[in-house]
Amino acid sequence: MVAATAFAVAAGYTVAAVPAHAAIPTITVWVDAPRLPGAKLYAQIMKGKVNVNVELHAQGDLVAKVALFNRVKKGWPDVVFGPPNDVSVLRDANDAMQLDGLASPTFWKDIANGNNWCKGSDGHYYCVKNDMAQTVLWVNTKLVKQFGYSIPKTMTDFAAIGADIAKNHPGYSLGALGDQGFYAGYLWPSQCPVNAATSATSVRIAPNDPHCTRATALVQPMLDSGVLSPSAGWDADFIKDYGSTDKVVMTIGPTWYGDFVIRPASSWNVPAGEITAYPMPKWPGEKVAYSGEYGGGIYTVSPHSKFPKEALAFAQFMVTDKRNIVDVVNPDGSHGAPTFPSTNSGNALWAAKTNADTYYSPSPFPAMLTQFPLIYTGEKPVSYDANGAWSIFSNELKKNKNAQAALAAYDAYTTNLAKQLGYDVKQN
Amino acid sequence: MAKIKKAKQSNTAMWIMLSPYLFLLVSLGVVPVIMAIAEIPTKARNNRNGGWGVIGKVIHDFRLVPAAEHMLGFVAIFVPLTIVFVVMMALMLDLNTSKWKKYIRVAYIIPASISGGVAVLVWYIIFEPHFSPFKPFLRLFGIKRSDQIWQTSHLVWIFAIMAFFTIVGNWILIQYGSLQSISGEVIEAARIDGCSSYQIALRIKLPLIKKYIIYMAVLVFAGGLQLFVEPQLLDTGVFQGISHVWSLDQLSYDFAFTNGEFGSASALSILLLIPSLIGALIVIFKTDMFEDEESAARKERKQARKALEALEAQKAVTK
Numbered sequence: 001m002v003a004a005t006a007f008a009v010a011a012g013y014t015v016a017a018v019p020a021h022a023a024i025p026t027i028t029v030w031v032d033a034p035r036l037p038g039a040k041l042y043a044q045i046m047k048g049k050v051n052v053n054v055e056l057h058a059q060g061d062l063v064a065k066v067a068l069f070n071r072v073k074k075g076w077p078d079v080v081f082g083p084p085n086d087v088s089v090l091r092d093a094n095d096a097m098q099l100d101g102l103a104s105p106t107f108w109k110d111i112a113n114g115n116n117w118c119k120g121s122d123g124h125y126y127c128v129k130n131d132m133a134q135t136v137l138w139v140n141t142k143l144v145k146q147f148g149y150s151i152p153k154t155m156t157d158f159a160a161i162g163a164d165i166a167k168n169h170p171g172y173s174l175g176a177l178g179d180q181g182f183y184a185g186y187l188w189p190s191q192c193p194v195n196a197a198t199s200a201t202s203v204r205i206a207p208n209d210p211h212c213t214r215a216t217a218l219v220q221p222m223l224d225s226g227v228l229s230p231s232a233g234w235d236a237d238f239i240k241d242y243g244s245t246d247k248v249v250m251t252i253g254p255t256w257y258g259d260f261v262i263r264p265a266s267s268w269n270v271p272a273g274e275i276t277a278y279p280m281p282k283w284p285g286e287k288v289a290y291s292g293e294y295g296g297g298i299y300t301v302s303p304h305s306k307f308p309k310e311a312l313a314f315a316q317f318m319v320t321d322k323r324n325i326v327d328v329v330n331p332d333g334s335h336g337a338p339t340f341p342s343t344n345s346g347n348a349l350w351a352a353k354t355n356a357d358t359y360y361s362p363s364p365f366p367a368m369l370t371q372f373p374l375i376y377t378g379e380k381p382v383s384y385d386a387n388g389a390w391s392i393f394s395n396e397l398k399k400n401k402n403a404q405a406a407l408a409a410y411d412a413y414t415t416n417l418a419k420q421l422g423y424d425v426k427q428n
Numbered sequence: 429m430a431k432i433k434k435a436k437q438s439n440t441a442m443w444i445m446l447s448p449y450l451f452l453l454v455s456l457g458v459v460p461v462i463m464a465i466a467e468i469p470t471k472a473r474n475n476r477n478g479g480w481g482v483i484g485k486v487i488h489d490f491r492l493v494p495a496a497e498h499m500l501g502f503v504a505i506f507v508p509l510t511i512v513f514v515v516m517m518a519l520m521l522d523l524n525t526s527k528w529k530k531y532i533r534v535a536y537i538i539p540a541s542i543s544g545g546v547a548v549l550v551w552y553i554i555f556e557p558h559f560s561p562f563k564p565f566l567r568l569f570g571i572k573r574s575d576q577i578w579q580t581s582h583l584v585w586i587f588a589i590m591a592f593f594t595i596v597g598n599w600i601l602i603q604y605g606s607l608q609s610i611s612g613e614v615i616e617a618a619r620i621d622g623c624s625s626y627q628i629a630l631r632i633k634l635p636l637i638k639k640y641i642i643y644m645a646v647l648v649f650a651g652g653l654q655l656f657v658e659p660q661l662l663d664t665g666v667f668q669g670i671s672h673v674w675s676l677d678q679l680s681y682d683f684a685f686t687n688g689e690f691g692s693a694s695a696l697s698i699l700l701l702i703p704s705l706i707g708a709l710i711v712i713f714k715t716d717m718f719e720d721e722e723s724a725a726r727k728e729r730k731q732a733r734k735a736l737e738a739l740e741a742q743k744a745v746t747k
């Protein structure tokens with residue numbers, strides 16, 4: 001009898017709750033400027049089904065704002081686009097929802113290659129990767145032909161080309177190491193433990209590991225000869241000396257390097273028909289030619305969201321739907337998602353767009369696809385500002401032109417940052 | 429009875445005159461300080477269980493000592509440079525009786541209208557060997573590449589120069605104003621007694637504006653400790669990493685807006701309040717800056733008399 005009453009009450013409650021469910025769900029979405037057209041399009045598409053409030057926020061805003069929202073216990077957005085480390089920061093504050101149950105297994109299978117970053121040490125997903133920034137070898141085919149080089153298969157070949165340029169073609173370049181250039185292009189693919197978190201409270205930062213020293217030793221002669229620059233690829237001096245004068249023979253860089261650094265008129269402005277990409281060269285003795293990653297944003301869903309499924313659906317739209325990946329009109333007149341999508345279905349759609357682009361010759365997409373599942377997974381999200389600290393590395397590298405010393409300076413800084421947050425730091 | 433009433437009236441008038449300031453003081457000064465203190469023990473990533481222990485963490489932060497060293501190096505250059513230059517220029521301006529005076533005053537105030545943010549850009553262009561209008565001058569010192577200028581070890585000088593030119597014009601005019609307040613009789617008397625212009629400047633005028641100079645020194649020092657815009661802009665806009673968490677205010681900012689650790693940011697802000705408070709107390713109690721006019725005038729006359737007597741005594745000796 002009691003049980004029956006309880007059931008009736010429960011049933012009555014459920015019935016009473018139905019109208020509330022029938023009301024249109026409302027979600028608040030935070031995106032940065034490049035994601036804005038897609039988000040606005042999604043709001044339009046969902047009109048009548050889900051109210052989507054799109055807000056424009058700089059990527060760096062999130063951590064401080066969430067800390068304040070936690071204080072006043074309101075104001076959290078439902079789903080947020082942010083930089084890769086946000087997932088760790090937000091998980092620390094219990095502010096990133098576990099997402100496994102909110103999307104179909106088909107979706108998780110579709111994104112499996114691209115979402116390792118978001119997988120916690122417990123095996124669950126806490127974010128959805130928006131785009132992939134795996135490094136590839138960007139090649140200027142005109143210069144390679146002119147100098148009679150072949151495409152390097154190993155980093156030793158790459159260094160040999162560097163030595164030849166220094167000797168026979170001074171003034172030409174193999175790229176820039178500043179900002180995260182050395183990290184994403186050399187240290188990470190070489191499996192150097194830079195921010196190798198093993199759990200939420202322990203991280204390995206070991207600049208003297210052989211995987212690190214082989215990378216610093218490889219680039220040092222090229223730094224000395226000026227074939228590799230301590231600046232970033234978009235620094236004024238690099239653009240002036242190498243980029244805009246079409247003197248970069250090849251460079252290791254992320255998937256977005258072509259469209260955002262090599263091509264734009266305000267940047268290197270390399271003429272059409274010269275640029276393509278090849279898979280990463282292997283480090284000596286390795287079986288796999290790993291990539292590092294240079295950026296690649298993520299979506300996180302707030303545990304305070306009343307409609308987490310609808311919130312995640314927005315992220316799914318952004319990484320799988322043709323209307324965002326191919327069709328959406330950007331403010332500069334271009335179409336589609338600006339960067340390599342994280343899902344198999346998404347990047348298959350994106351392939352057509354890139355392959356049809358006559359700027360590249362041939363298309364860089366096959367190399368990107370090869371490297372897509374090969375991002376080395378030893379580097380993990382961390383809660384300290386590991387990305388901001390690369391400015392320390394760049395400054396040190398510019399000053400002393402010593403790769404190992406600059407890495408040591410970076411590592412000393414992040415070790416201090418990590419310890420402050422209570423990380424147990426292993427240094428060898 | 430009438431007397432009491434009058435006292436009451438003047439009391440009310442005082443409160444009415446004080447109230448706008450009191451309102452601002454409480455709402456923008458006292459309340460934020462109390463809120464900041466209350467914020468310190470709140471939970472954050474570096475203070476998971478909350479509590480006041482975070483103050484110790486801030487004091488032992490690995491960035492605090494370098495930032496404090498930078499700030500001390502900076503004020504050690506900036507404060508004396510500003511004071512000596514300001515006093516010198518103000519005394520010279522006071523001497524100059526030509527009709528150009530008002531134009532010279534304008535010339536002083538113009539650099540002061542360039543605020544911190546703009547000053548970074550202006551000085552970036554001036555120092556940057558590629559763009560500098562003073563290229564030949566930089567070449568003279570063998571400076572041809574930007575990395576010869578933009579090094580962390582040069583920053584105390586670079587920021588001191590930026591801050592110096594931003595505030596120096598204003599202070600020259602203020603001190604010129606304080607020199608104008610010296611009564612002409614005193615100067616006249618000194619002149620009759622045979623003081624040269626140089627002696628008048630150093631032995632009569634300078635002692636008479638001493639308190640204004642101390643006042644300036646304290647304000648310039650306290651302002652210098654709060655250096656933020658210049659290093660922050662240089663780091664984010666011009667040369668990445670060159671002045672990352674270089675000043676104490678930047679560290680506080682980094683706590684709050686990079687890490688979301690508002691407790692640590694508040695703790696450091698409160699710690700930074702202490703030197704400024706000490707400075708303010710020195711101004712109030714150790715100088716006669718805030719004495720009422722009558723007693724100040726009395727003191728001034730006494731000081732002038734003393735200075736004259738001393739001069740006369742000296743003359744007597746030299747005779």
